[in-house]
Every structure is written in C-alpha cells, then in structure tokens.
Amino acid sequence: MTKDYLERTLSARVYDVAIESPLEFAPNLSRRIGNHVYFKREDMQPVFSFKIRGAYNKMVQLSRATLDRGVVAASAGNHAQGVALAAQHLQCRATIVMPATAPRIKVDAVSRRGAEVVLVGESYSDCYEHATKLAAETGATFVHPYDDPDVIAGQGTVAMEILRQHPDPLHAVFIPVGGGGLLAGMAAYIKRLRPDVKVIGVEPTDANAMYLSLKLGERITLPQVGIFADGVAVKQVGEETFRLSQEFVDDVILVDTDAMCAAIKDVFEDNRSILEPAGALAIAGMKAWAAREGVQGQTLIAIASGANMNFDRLRYVAEQAEMGEQREAIMAVTVPEQPGSFRKFCSLIGARNVTEFNYRYGSDTQAHVFVGLSIQQRSEVVELIEKLAAEGLPALDLTDNEMAKLHIRHLVGGQAPQALHERVIRFEFPERPGALLNFLDGMSDNWNISLFHYRNHGADYGRVLVGIQVPPADDTQFQDFLSRLGYPYWIETENQAYQLFLGSN
Structure with a gap:
C-alpha cells in the first residue's frame, strides 16, 4: 500500500488548478527558537488552502458521464471552495452542503465559484449526512474532504514538493490535522523516500481526535470539539487516514488557542501574511515540539495550510498572541x-x-x-x-484563566452583592439568528439573568458569560436545562476571577 500511495501521489493531477507553493525561510522565528525554520506556503493557493489539491485530484479522475451527474460535498469552508473551483474548471455541477452557522464570507466564496450552497444543521456531521443522502438521490458523486485515496494522494503532493524544494538534511515536518488527509498523504510519501525525516501531526487541545485515536489504537469519536480552528474541527478522523497515520506518523502534538494566535503573529512578522487559526496550527506545534524536545540547529518545516481568516477575528487574535508567546x-x-x-x-x-x-x-x-x-x-x-x-x-x-481573558477583563468593577444564588456559566453560542432566543425560551420563568456578556470574535460561534439566579431547590431542573440546550458550557461560579471582580463577596 505504501508503494501504491507513492505512485498515486507521483501521478496525481493537481497542477491544472493548484500552484507549486513556495517554501520560504522564516528568519525571525528561526532566530527566536534556534532552528532553521521554513514555511510551506499553502495559503497562497487559489482558494487560500491546500484543499484544492485533493478535491481536484479526486474529481479529475471521474469520467465525463459521472461528472455530468454532478458532485456533492460537505464542508464548512476550505474543502467547499476547493470542490467549487474544481467543478468550475471541469465544467460540472457542484452542490456544497454547509452548516447554517457558516460565516457569510465562506458561503459567498463558494457561491462565486458557481456552486450551489445548501445550508443544513450546525455541524459537519449534519452536513455529511445530508450530502450523502443528496448524492444517493441524485446520482452525484460525493467528494469526501479527507477519507478517500485520491484525495489523500492529492494532499501528498505537498510532501512531494517539499522534498524536491529542500533536498538538504531535514529533521522534521509539521502538519495540521483535522480528518487526517494531509497528514496521511504527506506521511506516506515522506516515509517512503526519506524515512529519517520525522513526521509530526499537530492538533488543537480541544479537537484531538487523531492524538487520542493513535494513543488508544482505535478511532474514537469526540463528544464535542472546539471550533476556534474551524478548519480542523473534526470529531472523528478517517478510517484510511488513521491506518496510514498509525504506520507512518512519528508523533502528534497538541497546542491551545493562545499558541495558535502567537503562531499567526509569528508568520505575519516573517512574511506579512495572515493565516487562519488552522493554517497556523503546524507552526504552533513546531514551536511547542522544539521546546519540549530541546531541539537546536535543525531544519524544521511547517505547513502554512490556509488563510481563510475572517477579518473580525483579528482583534481577538491580537489580544491572545502575546499570551500565547x-x-x-x-x-x-x-x-x-x-x-x-x-x-x-x-x-x-x-x-x-x-x-x-x-x-x-x-x-x-x-x-x-x-x-x-x-x-x-x-x-x-x-x-x-x-x-x-x-x-x-x-x-x-x-x-x-479562559474566563478572565475572554470576559472578566471587560467587566471589572461590576460586583452585585444583591444577586442571590447567582450561578455563572460560560457558553459557546452558535452565531446564527435565534440562538439567544432559544436560550431564553428554555429557561424557567423563576430564574433571573443577573449578568450577560457577549463579544464578537469573528468566529462561527459567540463566547457568552451568563449569570443566572437559580434557587438551590431548582438544581435538577437547571441541569436538565443545560443538557437540553446543547450548547458547550463551563460552570464558572467558583472561578477566582469571578469571585474577585464580579461576585458578591
């Protein structure tokens, strides 16, 4: 199978629509971490992401008769744009199922390529289910975002270019992980030709499906995932991508939101480009891994995988970057x-x-x-x-302290000693009309909202801090309310930052 993926990658059809992205030296970051750092600039692709490679390689191999029946994909953003561009080039109909929470900027980007956008549900799982059903009903071909050999081979061309562009000694390559398509494709290629090169996957701490799956020896499904790095917010990795990762990946390292924000700033300082959070994930992982392992004087390459950043999110990134560093x-x-x-x-x-x-x-x-x-x-x-x-x-x-960074710093000086039985909860609300009303409708008429703080971060969800006065006798009813609501939440009533600046003391 290794040989099969080597041949698949070498014969992959990607350059009709993709470019051979540059491998750029990063002098500032190299000096700071004491290694020779390079960025593989996949953010410079026509759709600002590597995803065009796999999508096109899958679709270009379909027969004309199959293409005439159209293609269907499920995606929140980058894969959607890759499929739309491939369909435009191959002159076939494309239907992209996206979550109703998808930012308008991503929906518009897909529509401009001529694809039909269908908004369904709130998660990739909802979109996947609807897209596969559409494909079965219409005879269209479903283009999987990662768990398909042709998609994996298309993504593997990133590794092919790296080894050609940098024939000199290379210590490690760092690759962002969502469903695992890019990691699997690159790892299979690199280990076939340069087994001495370490292949390191990088995941967010709150979306670590590959890390846990490799650790446990089986694919696991996360109950929920953090979506700051929405491009890699996947609850379960692919079957084939997991198999390849088990065989060829040396390590998977986890990084948090602050580290991703710091990495976005690192890339900006070196080449004045702005990556999306998932796009900077590999750079954050490279820094963490080099520090953990004490590596010095080695050549390290990180994939700058995407730049589909919402402008409104930059404020939050700037705030968190210094803490991440x-x-x-x-x-x-x-x-x-x-x-x-x-x-x-x-x-x-x-x-x-x-x-x-x-x-x-x-x-x-x-x-x-x-x-x-x-x-x-x-x-x-x-x-x-x-x-x-x-x-x-x-x-x-x-x-x-996440609550302090997200909310308290904007609320200092608001103590309310009269707010009896106040419970403070930090939520992630989906950024869509009706999310707040849904929250309010589920509350008991006997409970009073004593605090509410929301700040837009340009993401697919809103971070909200809520204080609710709930009598102790309503404990069970309150827990039922939180469970039915279905929004990710964290109880913060005992948080020391809340006690100091907002609590009743």
Missing part, C-alpha cells in the same frame, strides 16, 4: 483601600510595561486590580507575585 501575563492584585496603596503597587511593578490596567473602588477596606504586564519569561510572574505578597498585596496569576 508568554510575553504577556495578566494578574489580579488585591490592594488596601487607603491613601498611598495604589502608588505602592505601581512602584512594585517597577519598569515593566503595563499592557492593561483596570481598577475600581471595591469596599471600604480593599480594591481589586486587573493588570496586564509585558514579560520576557513566565518565571517573572512567580517572582512578582511573591514580591507583592511580601508587601501585603496578594496577587493571583490569571494568564491561563
């Missing part, structure tokens, strides 16, 4: 409410650059300060907290 820390500091304490606090901070500062009178005895500081390394935070505590100013590191 551990160049910013956020802290909560309690200061006595007395003359001179504020000045004392500022003097203890010293010459550090303050990136954010929120202060408000809290009570007759104390106030809480929410502060962001530029740092060079994380150990500085521990030292500063100890220094503040020694001077009678207790401090709390909130750098890894």
Whole structure:
C-alpha cells in the first residue's frame, strides 16, 4: 500500500488548478527558537488552502458521464471552495452542503465559484449526512474532504514538493490535522523516500481526535470539539487516514488557542501574511515540539495550510498572541483601600510595561486590580507575585484563566452583592439568528439573568458569560436545562476571577 500511495501521489493531477507553493525561510522565528525554520506556503493557493489539491485530484479522475451527474460535498469552508473551483474548471455541477452557522464570507466564496450552497444543521456531521443522502438521490458523486485515496494522494503532493524544494538534511515536518488527509498523504510519501525525516501531526487541545485515536489504537469519536480552528474541527478522523497515520506518523502534538494566535503573529512578522487559526496550527506545534524536545540547529518545516481568516477575528487574535508567546501575563492584585496603596503597587511593578490596567473602588477596606504586564519569561510572574505578597498585596496569576481573558477583563468593577444564588456559566453560542432566543425560551420563568456578556470574535460561534439566579431547590431542573440546550458550557461560579471582580463577596 505504501508503494501504491507513492505512485498515486507521483501521478496525481493537481497542477491544472493548484500552484507549486513556495517554501520560504522564516528568519525571525528561526532566530527566536534556534532552528532553521521554513514555511510551506499553502495559503497562497487559489482558494487560500491546500484543499484544492485533493478535491481536484479526486474529481479529475471521474469520467465525463459521472461528472455530468454532478458532485456533492460537505464542508464548512476550505474543502467547499476547493470542490467549487474544481467543478468550475471541469465544467460540472457542484452542490456544497454547509452548516447554517457558516460565516457569510465562506458561503459567498463558494457561491462565486458557481456552486450551489445548501445550508443544513450546525455541524459537519449534519452536513455529511445530508450530502450523502443528496448524492444517493441524485446520482452525484460525493467528494469526501479527507477519507478517500485520491484525495489523500492529492494532499501528498505537498510532501512531494517539499522534498524536491529542500533536498538538504531535514529533521522534521509539521502538519495540521483535522480528518487526517494531509497528514496521511504527506506521511506516506515522506516515509517512503526519506524515512529519517520525522513526521509530526499537530492538533488543537480541544479537537484531538487523531492524538487520542493513535494513543488508544482505535478511532474514537469526540463528544464535542472546539471550533476556534474551524478548519480542523473534526470529531472523528478517517478510517484510511488513521491506518496510514498509525504506520507512518512519528508523533502528534497538541497546542491551545493562545499558541495558535502567537503562531499567526509569528508568520505575519516573517512574511506579512495572515493565516487562519488552522493554517497556523503546524507552526504552533513546531514551536511547542522544539521546546519540549530541546531541539537546536535543525531544519524544521511547517505547513502554512490556509488563510481563510475572517477579518473580525483579528482583534481577538491580537489580544491572545502575546499570551500565547508568554510575553504577556495578566494578574489580579488585591490592594488596601487607603491613601498611598495604589502608588505602592505601581512602584512594585517597577519598569515593566503595563499592557492593561483596570481598577475600581471595591469596599471600604480593599480594591481589586486587573493588570496586564509585558514579560520576557513566565518565571517573572512567580517572582512578582511573591514580591507583592511580601508587601501585603496578594496577587493571583490569571494568564491561563479562559474566563478572565475572554470576559472578566471587560467587566471589572461590576460586583452585585444583591444577586442571590447567582450561578455563572460560560457558553459557546452558535452565531446564527435565534440562538439567544432559544436560550431564553428554555429557561424557567423563576430564574433571573443577573449578568450577560457577549463579544464578537469573528468566529462561527459567540463566547457568552451568563449569570443566572437559580434557587438551590431548582438544581435538577437547571441541569436538565443545560443538557437540553446543547450548547458547550463551563460552570464558572467558583472561578477566582469571578469571585474577585464580579461576585458578591
């Protein structure tokens, strides 16, 4: 089968529509991590993603009679655009089933290629089910986004180009993982010709289906996935992609949202291009892996896999990037409410650059300060907290506190001692009309909303912090409400950031 994939990749038809993307040296990032770093610029493809390779290689091999019956695909974005462009080039009808939550920018991009867009459900699973049903009813061919040998071979041409473009010693290649098509195709090709090169997959911590499947030795299905990196938000990897990954992949590393944001900034600083979160995933994984393994002086290549970024999301990326690089820390500091304490606090901070500062009178005895500081390394935070505590100013590191980063920093100074039995929950609402009404309709008339904070991040979902006053006697009813609602949620009532800045104390 290895030989079969080598031949499939070498004979893949992709260059009718795809380009041989450049392999670009990244001098700034190379200096920072002490290795020779290259980006494989798949974000420069005509649809701003590598997905055009696999989609076209599958479709170009269909007979004219088959093409005349049309093709169907299910996708939230990049695969959809790849199939649409391939259909346009091959002059066949394409129907793309996309989730109703898909951003307008992605829907319009597919429509402009001449494909018919059908909006169904909220997830890829909903779209997949509807698309396969459409294909069966109409006789059209379903073009799978990753679990198809011709698609896998098409994606493998990325590896073919890398080994041709860089014949010199190469230590490791880092590849983003969703369903596994790109990872499987590249790994099968690289290990056939250069078995000494390490092949490392990279997944988000909250969408780690391949990592867990390889660890457990069988394909698992995640109950839910984080969708910040929507291009790789897959609950179950493909059967064939899993088989190939078991045989050829050396490791899979996990990174969080902050690390992806930092990687987006790294790429921008080196070549002034802006990747989408999934597009920067491999760069984030390369940095994490090199730090973990202590690798120095080696050649590392990461796939810059896509650039279909919503402009509105850039604000959030910029906010999180410094924390992802551990160049910013956020802290909560309690200061006595007395003359001179504020000045004392500022003097203890010293010459550090303050990136954010929120202060408000809290009570007759104390106030809480929410502060962001530029740092060079994380150990500085521990030292500063100890220094503040020694001077009678207790401090709390909130750098890894998601609620603090997403919501508290915008709500400081809003304590409500009269909000009895307040429960605080962090939700991910689907970004579609009716999501809030659906939430409100499911609530009991006996419960009062005491806090609500929403901030648009240009994503397919909204991050919402809600305070609800629920009497203890309604515990079971409240849990039933959360289960029926079906939105991802996290109970934050005991979160220290909430207790300090918003709770009743």
